[in-house]
Amino acid sequence: MNIVKQFAFISVLHMLHWKVTLSNEGVIDSDLQSKTLNVGEAKAPRYLLYDVNPGEGFNLRRDVYMRVANLVRNLNEDAPWILVLPPWGGLYHWKSRHLDQTRIPWSTFFDLPSLRRFVPVIEFKELLKLMPEPVIDELYYLQNYKEGWTEFEDKMDIRDCIQNPYHFNEDRGLWEGWFFSYGDEVGVRKLTCVSLLGHSALLKPFLLHNTTARTVMTDRAETMLHDRFGDKNYWECRRSMRFSKALRDIGDEFRRKYLDSTDEKDNTVLHEDWTQMKRKHGEAKGGPYVAAHLRRADFLYARPKDVPSLENTAKQLKAVLKKQKLKTLFIATDAPKDELKELKDLLRDYKVYTFEPPKEVLETYKDGGIAIIDQWICAHARYFIGTYESTFSFRIGDEREILGFDPDMTYNRVCGDEDKECEQPSRWTIVYK
Known part of the structure; x- marks a missing residue:
């Protein structure tokens, strides 16, 4: 094997904190993925970028990450691919308009070494440093089928664009667009629209056999579905998505100071390596408080039957506090x-x-960071009650599953004014095998 190619590939993987050994037969083993990748002659890694519909919120975007991360993990069974994390910014629900909330790296919100225990990732700004010029080779704009569908089936086809948010700059010979607020600092050589109906696995053979581009981007990645929602791979990816230690520390200090809650007392201590942490339902006790996520704002108009009045909300929360024999309530809203x-x-x-949040915390971690702190505090409560079909509440449920709470203490919601016995949330319980 060409020693230069070996060094180039292994250097990139070392940069990503992957522990790599190379055998005489050209087999690369990663003890973080617990997989063996037969590559013959070492190949230069390829990079997969993605973006999401601009209107999608923070927590839906986290879900889309999981779909793309599982796709990249599948790609790595056959060839080396690295997932490029799209900078955060410009989200509808981030209301602190006085702050510059663009080009926020994932490391602000999440623990990248933890993500890398599931799949190799780098920040977009890191990719720009590796590229000879800030030009992405190919972009595939995912879209639905113009004619719709009557029966679900996995399929994808190259089609004319139904809607194309990009424009071609004749002078540069490149496609230009938003590109995570980098705008015309970045360009794309080739743009293709693809109608997609189905799961993320559909893209694997296409990316392996229909393109040899070094950098490939998929836009509107929310179009692809989870391959196997709720299975072992789903939960491994979800478990890898730990919040940054800085944000966890802020939430933990608030718990300690105001809610008489610490990991040791609550039995919610995290193992440093999520792959070594498996909790049973009921192991976590939680702090001596009830946590409630009360989504109102746009839900008052979008889902008026599911959002109770303030008087009814207070009545329901009092009933929960009385039943749990607690006098302390934390509210995220x-x-x-x-x-x-x-x-x-x-x-x-x-x-x-x-x-x-103190001023310096908001300025450093932005609205997204404050939302995460709220979620972290809610995740450690003795009892949690959320809002119907809110992805914010859903993500708190995930955290509580990972920590090992009894599902009865997690999957609860406030009921609308006209629905005293409303349907409670679906229970997507954790899977380890």
Whole structure:
């Protein structure tokens, strides 16, 4: 094997903190993936970038990451691929308009070494440093079928673009667009629209056999579905998505200071390596408080039957606190300050807390970081109650599954004013095998 090619490939993997050994037969073993990749002659890694519909929120984007990460993991069974993490920014629900909330790296919110225990990843800004010029070779814009469909089947076809948010710059000979707010600092040589119906695995043979581009991007990645929602691979990917230690530390300090909650007392201690951590339901005790996620804002208009009045909300929360024999409540909500004050007045017999970020915390970690701190505090409560079909509540449920809470203490929701016995959330419990 050409020693230069060996060194180039292994150097990149070392940069990603992958432990790699190369045998005489040209087999590369990763003890982080627990897989063997037969590559014969070492190949230069290829890079997969992706983006999501601009209107999608923070927590849906986390779900799309999991679909793409599983695709890259599948690709690595046959050839070396690295997932490029799209910078965060410009999300609808991030309301602190005085802050520059663009080009935020994943490391602000998530623990990258933890992600890399599932799949090799790098930040977009790191890829730009590796590229001879800031030009992506090929972009595949995923779209639905114009004619719709009557029966579900996995299929994909190269089609004319139904809608194309990119424009071709004749002078540069490149396609230009948003590119995570980098705009015309980045370009694409070739753009193709692809109609897709089905799972992310559909893209694997296409990427392996229909293109040899070094850098490939898929836009509207939410179009692809999970290959196997809720299975072992799904949960391994989800377990790898640990929040950054800085954000966890802020949430832990708030728990300790105001909620009499620590990991040691609550039996929620994290193993440093998520691959070595397997908790049984009921192992986690949680802090002596109830946590509630109350999605209001746009839900008041989008789902009026599922969002109770403030009076009814307070009534339901009181009932939960009484049943759990607790006097402390933590609330995560997007409600305006006047509504939150009114709710606290209705709950005046209880200790009610919300996380109000200091100026330096908000400026450093932005609205996304504050949302994560809220989720982390909610995830450690003795009992959690959320909002119907909110991805914010759903992600808290994931965290509580990983920590080992009894599902009865997690999968709960507030009911609308006209529905006293409303349907409770589906239970997507953790799978290890």
